[in-house]
Every structure is written in structure tokens, then in C-alpha cells.
Amino acid sequence: MRAEPLLQIQDLRLELPDGRRLLDGVTLDVAAGQSLGVVGESGSGKSLTAMSVMGLLPRLKAKGSIVFQKHELLSMREKERRKLRGSQMAMIFQDPMTAFLPVRSIGAQIDEQIRLHQPLSRHEARALTVKLLERMGVPDPEMAARRYPHQLSGGLRQRAMIAMALSCSPALLIADEPTTALDVTVQAQILVLLRTLREEGAGVMLITHDMGVVAQSCTHVAVLYAGVVVERGTVVDVLQQPLHPYTQALLAAIPPLDGPKPERLPTIPGQPPVPEARPSGCVFSPRCPKVRPDCAVRPDMIEMGEGRRVACVLYGA
Structure with missing residues (x-):
């Protein structure tokens, strides 16, 4: 089901x-x-x-x-x-360097989201922030929470972004x-x-x-x-x-991954x-190697099995 x-x-x-x-x-x-x-x-x-x-x-x-x-x-x-x-609902953005505000510490930004959605004090929010950063594998999470985005590597910024996204268990x-x-x-x-x-x-x-x-x-x-x-x-x-x-x-x-490697x-x-x-x-018709005259009409999504759908005239009636 x-x-x-x-x-x-x-x-x-x-x-x-x-x-x-x-x-x-x-x-x-x-x-x-x-x-x-x-x-x-x-x-x-x-x-x-x-x-x-x-x-x-x-x-x-x-x-x-x-x-x-x-x-x-x-x-x-x-x-x-x-x-x-x-x-x-929460989102991990593509570039954590630009997604975080550069003038506020990582911890302050995560704290703010936690306090916005949960009835926690400033101290409780910071404790949860540190716990989340630790769960993400951030070394010395208390120190990391006090740092600004530019002071962390790309990998650590990404982990901090994930910690923020998960802070309220979306x-x-x-x-x-x-x-x-x-x-x-x-x-x-x-x-x-x-x-x-x-x-x-x-x-x-x-x-x-x-x-x-x-x-x-x-x-x-x-x-x-x-x-x-x-x-x-x-x-x-x-x-x-x-x-x-x-x-x-x-x-x-x-x-x-295996077998002969193609030259191109x-x-x-x-x-x-x-x-x-x-x-x-x-x-896709201008770039398609299988294009046909009936591709000039937008194809409907066709059911090809349980949860399987495709929009292509090759599979029409």
C-alpha cells in the first residue's frame, strides 16, 4: 500500500x-x-x-x-x-557560506531559529545548538558555535547548516x-x-x-x-x-566503474x-535522438506501473 x-x-x-x-x-x-x-x-x-x-x-x-x-x-x-x-519543513541550502549571515556567529543563528519555534530559554537554546553541532561531528562544538561563517571550513559550514535545519525535527x-x-x-x-x-x-x-x-x-x-x-x-x-x-x-x-573505459x-x-x-x-525534442513528428505535442505523463510514470510519446497507446 x-x-x-x-x-x-x-x-x-x-x-x-x-x-x-x-x-x-x-x-x-x-x-x-x-x-x-x-x-x-x-x-x-x-x-x-x-x-x-x-x-x-x-x-x-x-x-x-x-x-x-x-x-x-x-x-x-x-x-x-x-x-x-x-x-x-526545513532546507539545507546549496551554499552555506552565503546562506548564513556573515555578521553573526553560527551559534547565534541556530539559537534564533530554535527560540523562534520552541519555548526554550537562551541558555537552553545554546545547549541544544552545541548538542546538534556535536551530533553533526563538528570538533569542539562550543567553540564552533561562537565562530563566524568565514572562520569555518566548507565542510563545517555545511554541517552547521544541517544542524540548523534539524534543530526543530522537521x-x-x-x-x-x-x-x-x-x-x-x-x-x-x-x-x-x-x-x-x-x-x-x-x-x-x-x-x-x-x-x-x-x-x-x-x-x-x-x-x-x-x-x-x-x-x-x-x-x-x-x-x-x-x-x-x-x-x-x-x-x-x-x-x-568497471569494464573497458570508453575513450570519450x-x-x-x-x-x-x-x-x-x-x-x-x-x-526535450530539440536534443532527443528519438524525436518523432508527434513530439510536437506536449506528451502527458503515462503510468507505467506502480508509482512509475514517464512523459514520452514512445510509450503512448
């Missing part, structure tokens, strides 16, 4: 003030105890989807539906939505490229932590370019291209038997379209 979605995004469209559409009908969901990997090239709409869920794009017009814990977020008042951020954690620019040891520790959170019942949305990270840490995967979800399913289904030509091309570009890895010709030049039909 399929778990009830903790987060459900339906036909999400995100527009600039001039009408250009950045997201063009994103549909995906995350259940408690699931980890959804969101993959695709830069500019595909992964971070925009995450920030739309968090309500961090006030100048852009969002249409469609984002339901979290049975509450429609797009129609929720900002005051009520602010109560959810940090407490029930039901949904969105992690935007949490392992970028970190050494492999720290990457492994962060991935273990994310997997532990999922096993404890949290829903996790993991945005990444790394298919290896998805294979290690996620239960499900959604593939985005030019603001559209082109394929969804379990990690095993999508990575072992990709259906959409774009998913197939992404996986083909990964160097093999396959590449995807061309570039993803800018919003104003997005094709009216299949968004």
Missing part, C-alpha cells in the same frame, strides 16, 4: 513578472519515510521547485498546488507559512546539493545522516547532479528538464531501466532551452 504523501506538488507553474514561465507543470510527491532524489541539468528547475515549497520566491507568481501535511501552501497566509518554515527536509564541494569522507557522513533521518520517519527531498548519491541515499527519483518532470519512479526502476531518452542520456554520460563519454548535444524558447511540444 502506497504511503500518504507528506508533500504533494501538482502542476506547479512558476512565472516571472513579465510572464516567462520557469516551471511548467511540475508534479511530484514525498511521503514520510521516503527520500526523493530530484535530478537534472543546471537550470532544469530543481532549486526553484524547492524554494517554491519553502515560499522563498515572493516576487514570482506560483500557480498550481503545493499541499504539505494536507495544507495548501500557495493559498496560506505568509504569517502562517512562516510558522512552518524551520519547524515542520517532518520534511529539503537538501539542495548538500554534498557539493565536500571531500568524500564528509559526503559519506552527510549521506548517512540523511538516510538515518528518512529511517526515523522524515520525508527528504534531495536535489543533486550526482546519480551515485541518488543510488545510495534515495528511495525514489524525479527527473526534471526545462521546468518539467519527464520521469518519476523508484530508484531501482529509473536507474536500472530508464525510459525517457533524457534519463537514458544522463545515465549514459556517467563513467563506468557520450554527451547530450545542444543546450537546455531558456524559458522564452521552451518548445510547445516535448521540451
Whole structure:
């Protein structure tokens, strides 16, 4: 039996003030105890989807539906939505150097979030901050809490960002490229932590370019291209038997771990379209090696099994 979605995004469209559409009908969901990997090239709409869920794009017009814990977020008042951020839903941002305020210590910023959502004193909040930093493996957490962001390494800043995200035990954690620019040891520790959170019942949305990270840490995967979800399913289904030509091309570009090494890895010709030049039909058709005349019409998502869906005319009736 399929778990009830903790987060459900339906036909999400995100527009600039001039009408250009950045997201063009994103549909995906995350259940408690699931980890959804969101993959695709830069500019595909992964971070925009995450920030739309968090309500961090006030100048852009969002249409469609984002339901979290049975509450429609797009129609929720900002005051009520602010109560959810940090407490029930939290986000690990892509660059912790710019996500933290440079003029306040790491500990002060984590303390502030804790006290905003929990009835704790300043002393109790600092004790919890130190405990969280210690859980993240930060050496000398009391000293680290007193330091400013520029005084910590990239790996320690990332751990501090995760500590802040977990400070109120959110039901949904969105992690935007949490392992970028970190050494492999720290990457492994962060991935273990994310997997532990999922096993404890949290829903996790993991945005990444790394298919290896998805294979290690996620239960499900959604593939985005030019603001559209082109394929969804379990990690095993999508990575072992990709259906959409774009998913197939992404996986083909990964160097093999064993066997003969190719002299040249396959590449995807061309570039993803800018919003104003997005094709009216299949968004991938200008770069697709299997393009057909009927690709001129935008394909619907086709059910290919339990939880497995693909938007491609190759699998139509």
C-alpha cells in the first residue's frame, strides 16, 4: 500500500513578472519515510521547485498546488507559512557560506531559529545548538558555535547548516546539493545522516547532479528538464531501466566503474532551452535522438506501473 504523501506538488507553474514561465507543470510527491532524489541539468528547475515549497520566491507568481501535511501552501497566509518554515519543513541550502549571515556567529543563528519555534530559554537554546553541532561531528562544538561563517571550513559550514535545519525535527527536509564541494569522507557522513533521518520517519527531498548519491541515499527519483518532470519512479526502476531518452542520456554520460573505459563519454548535444524558447511540444525534442513528428505535442505523463510514470510519446497507446 502506497504511503500518504507528506508533500504533494501538482502542476506547479512558476512565472516571472513579465510572464516567462520557469516551471511548467511540475508534479511530484514525498511521503514520510521516503527520500526523493530530484535530478537534472543546471537550470532544469530543481532549486526553484524547492524554494517554491519553502515560499522563498515572493516576487514570482506560483500557480498550481503545493499541499504539505494536507495544507495548501500557495493559498496560506505568509504569517502562517512562516510558522512552518524551520519547524515542520526545513532546507539545507546549496551554499552555506552565503546562506548564513556573515555578521553573526553560527551559534547565534541556530539559537534564533530554535527560540523562534520552541519555548526554550537562551541558555537552553545554546545547549541544544552545541548538542546538534556535536551530533553533526563538528570538533569542539562550543567553540564552533561562537565562530563566524568565514572562520569555518566548507565542510563545517555545511554541517552547521544541517544542524540548523534539524534543530526543530522537521517532518520534511529539503537538501539542495548538500554534498557539493565536500571531500568524500564528509559526503559519506552527510549521506548517512540523511538516510538515518528518512529511517526515523522524515520525508527528504534531495536535489543533486550526482546519480551515485541518488543510488545510495534515495528511495525514489524525479527527473526534471526545462521546468518539467519527464520521469518519476523508484530508484531501482529509473536507474536500472530508464525510459525517457533524457534519463537514458544522463545515465549514459556517467563513467563506468568497471569494464573497458570508453575513450570519450557520450554527451547530450545542444543546450537546455531558456524559458522564452521552451518548445510547445516535448521540451526535450530539440536534443532527443528519438524525436518523432508527434513530439510536437506536449506528451502527458503515462503510468507505467506502480508509482512509475514517464512523459514520452514512445510509450503512448
